[in-house]
Amino acid sequence: MxxxxxxxxxxxxxxxxxxxxxxxxxxxxxxxxxxxxxxxxxxxxxxxxxxxxxxxxxxxxxxxxxxxxxxxxxxxxxxxxxxxxxxxxxxxxxxxxxxxxxxxxxxxxxxxxxxxxxxxxxxxxxxxxxxxxxxxxxxxxxxxxxxxxxxxxEVNPKGTLQEILQAIEPCAPAYEVIEQTGPDHSKRFVSKVIWSEIELGRGEGLSKKQAQVAAASDALDRQLWLRKDKRSGTAASV
The missing domain is CATH 1.10.1520.10 (Ribonuclease III domain)
Structure with a gap:
């Protein structure tokens, strides 16, 4: 050997x-x-x-x-x-x-x-x-x-998602509130997470933070970053 x-x-x-x-x-x-x-x-x-x-x-x-x-x-x-x-x-x-x-x-x-x-x-x-x-x-x-x-x-889906993505391409995922519903004392938020121009997931919660965590969990379930990671050249060369 x-x-x-x-x-x-x-x-x-x-x-x-x-x-x-x-x-x-x-x-x-x-x-x-x-x-x-x-x-x-x-x-x-x-x-x-x-x-x-x-x-x-x-x-x-x-x-x-x-x-x-x-x-x-x-x-x-x-x-x-x-x-x-x-x-x-x-x-x-x-x-x-x-x-x-x-x-x-x-x-x-x-x-x-x-x-x-x-x-x-x-x-x-x-x-x-x-x-x-x-x-x-x-x-x-x-x-x-x-x-x-x-x-x-998984106690930190946002951290896990960022770690995975930055190993592919050195840019952090971004979270965006796309919907707010309900009265001020009981609002519900819907957020999406975007990375490298790809929407990876969506989630909702009683706060912006909860919605972001839910969106990160959805992204981890769907693993849409693999589409970019397996494309020729771009992400794979990082």
């Missing part, structure tokens, strides 16, 4: 899959006809992680609703969480990338590291099958599951 495989606890039978997982798309800008990059493995690994975490939450919390499990899954598979796993594995050190990308801080970039972690999961899945990928993901996310087991209800 090489040092990275030792850290991962997995020995690849096909070393080319690991090499592909560690190849940033920027390499093709400087090396024409380079045979691969990690974007396809990232796509696959993202799906594998989602399935593994979803199944584990389903078994771990038999009394939780779909909405509750969705919020927990969002915390575990968020960009900051995946980046943290990549940092612990020192994945940035092993990435193959273009000189320009490296000079601009690519080895420490949150989205690059999160993408690399997803790619590694995809590579393990192809090399060793679902059980191998599942064991790896659960081993890496064990602390996350233990942490949310102590606090399964």
């Amino acid at each position: 090489n040092p990275l495989e030792e850290r991962m606890g997995y020995k690849f039978r096909n070393g080319l899959l690991l090499a592909e997982a560690l190849t940033h798309p920027s390499i093709s800008l400087e090396r024409k006809n380079y045979p691969f990059d990690n974007q396809r493995l990232e796509f696959l690994g993202d799906a594998v992680i989602q399935l593994v975490v979803t199944e584990h939450l389903y078994r771990l919390y038999p009394d939780f609703s779909e909405g509750q499990m969705t919020k927990l899954r969002t915390r575990i598979v968020s960009r900051p969480a995946l980046k943290a796993h990549a940092v612990l594995m020192d994945l940035g050190r092993y990435l193959m990338m273009g000189r320009g990308e490296e000079a601009s801080g690519g080895r420490e970039r949150a989205s690059t590291l999160a993408d690399a972690f997803e790619s590694v999961v995809g590579a393990i899945y192809l090399d060793g099958g679902f059980d191998a990928a599942r064991n790896f993901v659960l081993r890496e996310t064990l602390d996350d599951f233990e942490r949310i087991a102590k606090n399964p209800e």
